[in-house]
Amino acid sequence: RIxxxxxEIVAVTAAHPERARRFAEEFGIPTVHPTLDDxxxxxxxxxxxxxxxxxxxxxxxxxxxRAGKHIIVEKPLTGFFGLPDLAADAPVGDLVxxxxxxxxxxANADAILAxxxxxxVKLGYAxxxxxxxxxxxxxxxxxxxxxxxxxxxxxxxxxGSHAAYSRQWRxxxxxxxxxxxxxxxxxxxxxxxxxxxxxxxxxIRPRLVQAAVASLTKTPFFGAGGxxxxxxxxxxxxxxxxxxxxxxDGTVAQITASDAVLGGIRNYxxxxxxxxxxxAHINPNTANVAYAPDPTVFGDxxxxxxxxxxxxxxxxxPDEDFITGYPQELQDFVEAVAFDREPLSGPLLAxxxxxxxxxxxxxxxxxxxxxxxxxxxxAGGQQ
Numbered sequence: 001r002i003x004x005x006x007x008e009i010v011a012v013t014a015a016h017p018e019r020a021r022r023f024a025e026e027f028g029i030p031t032v033h034p035t036l037d038d039x040x041x042x043x044x045x046x047x048x049x050x051x052x053x054x055x056x057x058x059x060x061x062x063x064x065x066r067a068g069k070h071i072i073v074e075k076p077l078t079g080f081f082g083l084p085d086l087a088a089d090a091p092v093g094d095l096v097x098x099x100x101x102x103x104x105x106x107a108n109a110d111a112i113l114a115x116x117x118x119x120x121v122k123l124g125y126a127x128x129x130x131x132x133x134x135x136x137x138x139x140x141x142x143x144x145x146x147x148x149x150x151x152x153x154x155x156x157x158x159x160g161s162h163a164a165y166s167r168q169w170r171x172x173x174x175x176x177x178x179x180x181x182x183x184x185x186x187x188x189x190x191x192x193x194x195x196x197x198x199x200x201x202x203x204i205r206p207r208l209v210q211a212a213v214a215s216l217t218k219t220p221f222f223g224a225g226g227x228x229x230x231x232x233x234x235x236x237x238x239x240x241x242x243x244x245x246x247x248x249d250g251t252v253a254q255i256t257a258s259d260a261v262l263g264g265i266r267n268y269x270x271x272x273x274x275x276x277x278x279x280a281h282i283n284p285n286t287a288n289v290a291y292a293p294d295p296t297v298f299g300d301x302x303x304x305x306x307x308x309x310x311x312x313x314x315x316x317x318p319d320e321d322f323i324t325g326y327p328q329e330l331q332d333f334v335e336a337v338a339f340d341r342e343p344l345s346g347p348l349l350a351x352x353x354x355x356x357x358x359x360x361x362x363x364x365x366x367x368x369x370x371x372x373x374x375x376x377x378x379a380g381g382q383q
Contacts (some may be wrong), residue, residue, distance in 0.1 A: 002334045010044045013215075036060060040067040046336055050074060054173045055081045058108040058209040061123075065115035067198035069335045072124040072330075076182045078349035078367035079173020080104040080114060080358065092168035093236030098362040105173065105358045106375060109351045124343045125187040125350035129269075131325030131332065134280035135187050138271055139194055147273035149195055154184025154269040158306040159259035160239070161230025168235045175234065175242030178357050181257035186353050187269050187280075188253040189343070190246070196249075203379050206352060208246040210369040213238035216260040229308040230260050241358040253287065264307035264315070267324070282324055284315035285325040334358060348379055 011031040014020035020032045033039040049056060049062045049072040058078045064071050080101040082092045097271070116123045129135055142149065158178065165171035166179055168187065189206065196204035216222065217232045217239050239259040245250050265281035283304060292298055295311040303310055304317045321327060329345070336343040359370040 001155050002331055005331075005338045007243050007285055007334050007338075009195055011042050013039045017186060017300045040064060040069060042196070045069060046334045047072060047087065048292075053163075053171050054070070054179075054327065055165070055171045057154070058112050062115040065112075068119060068121065070122040070124075071116065072125045073112075073350075074125055075186065075350075075353070076173065076178055076205065076357070077088060077125060077354055078108040079178060079354065080108070080169075081173055082170050083206050083211055088170075090170070091168075091236035093174075098358070098365040102355075102358040102362050102375065104161040104200075104276065106351070106356050109354045110317055110377075111353065113347050122336050122343065123346065123347050123350070124329075124336065125128070125345045126329060127183065127190075127349060127353075128325040128329050128335075128343045129183045129187040129267075129282070130190045130345040130349070131328035132187075132280070132282050133323060133325070133328075134282050134285075135190070135269060135325070136328075138197045138269065138280045139191060141276065141278050142191070142273060143198065145273065145275045147275040148251075149271055149273050150251055151272040152188040152191065152251075152269065152376045153255075153272075154188055154253070155256040155258075156180040156183045156267050157256065158265040158266070159229050159262055159308060160230075160259040165342035167233050167237060169191050169237050172237060174357065175213070175237030175241065175258040176259050177211070177360060179257070180239055180259070181243065181255050181357060181360075182353050184257075184269055185245075185253070185255045185356060188255065189305065189352055189356075191271065192247055192251070192253075193349070199313060203267055204251075205248050205379065206245050206356050206372050208369050208371055209356055209363055211241065211243040213241040213364045215360070216240050216258070229262060234259075241355070241364070245356060263306060264303075265305045283317070283320070284348075285314060285317075285323065287318050287323070287331040288315050288316040290314050318337070352379065 009029050011033055012024050012029050013033040013036055024032045047070040050060050051074055057073050061073050063070050106307050137165035197200055215238055242256045244254055250348045269280040271278045291313050292311055295309050298310050303314050332343050355375045357374055359372050363370045
C-alpha cells in the first residue's frame, strides 16, 4: 500500500521462473512474465524495480528507460565488471587497474543517466539509508540547530553476504566498500547535500578521497582457533574497506564497511557538528533488548538481520523494514512518478557514490589521495 497514491504490483519476472511463480503466489501478483522483454512490453507496467545483481543494473536500466518505464534501481547504481578481451570467468579484481575501473564505472553510470534523460523517465536510486527514520531525524535536528557539519562517521558491516555474486568482481563490481560502504556513504553525501542547499542554494559535493582495503578472511590466522560464522570464499574482492572523504568545504566523512564482523548487521551514522552531535543507530538499536540463555528460547520469532545466534543479549527489531527506510523509500519513488518530481535519492547521489567509491579503490591501490573533481558532473538537473 502506498498512502495517497494508487499503485499495485501487476507483474514480475526472474531468471528462475519457478522463483517468480512462488513470489507471485505469495504476494498475489497477477502476472508472471517469462522474460524482461515481455515485462517491458506490458502496457500496465509504468515503473520497473530492478532487484538484480549489480552487473545487470546498467543494461536493464537502459533497456527499461528505452521502453519508457520509470526505474527503481538498487544500490550501487552500477560499477565496473570487466573488459571485452577478458575471459568470462577472469578474476577482474586481480587483473584490471583501478584507473580503468573508475573510468569504466562512471561510463556505465553516465549511460544509465543519459538514457533516463533521453526518454524522460524518473530514476529512483534505492538508497534506503536516506529514508531511514534515524537519518531523517538527524537531518531535522541539524536543521533545527542551524548546525555546521564538521565530521561524519558511518559504517555498515556484518558477517558476509549470502549472495554468491557478491564474491566476484565481474558480477558485484567490488567488495565490501562498494556493496556495503555505499549505504553510509550515501547517507553522508545526502546530509551534506541538504546542508549545502540550506546554506548556499546548492549541494556540498565530495572533493578528495583516500582509502584502504583488505581481505581479512585470507589472513594467516583467520579461523585458526576453530570454526567461525564469518563467510569466506571471496575470489577477487575485499571483505573490508575504509575511506576518508573530504568535501569541498573542507569537512570530512569516515566510512567503513566489512563482511567480517560478528554480532548481526551494524548500521550507524554519527554526525559531529559545531552546535550538536547526533548518532543515528539503524541496526542495532535499543527499541527492544532481550536476553535468552539458550538459542531455542525464542523459537522461530525473528530477531534481527544477520545475527548468528539468538542466545544472550540481542536487539530484536520491532519493524526492521520501517527503521531501515524501505516503506518511506517506495512512497517517495511512487510519488515522484505520480506527481512528476525528483525523488530524494536520485541521479546525483547515485553517480556521486560511484565516483567516490571507485576513487577510493584507486586511492587504495596507489596509496595516494584522489582528487574527485575531474570525475564529478554538475549538480544542476541531476538531483
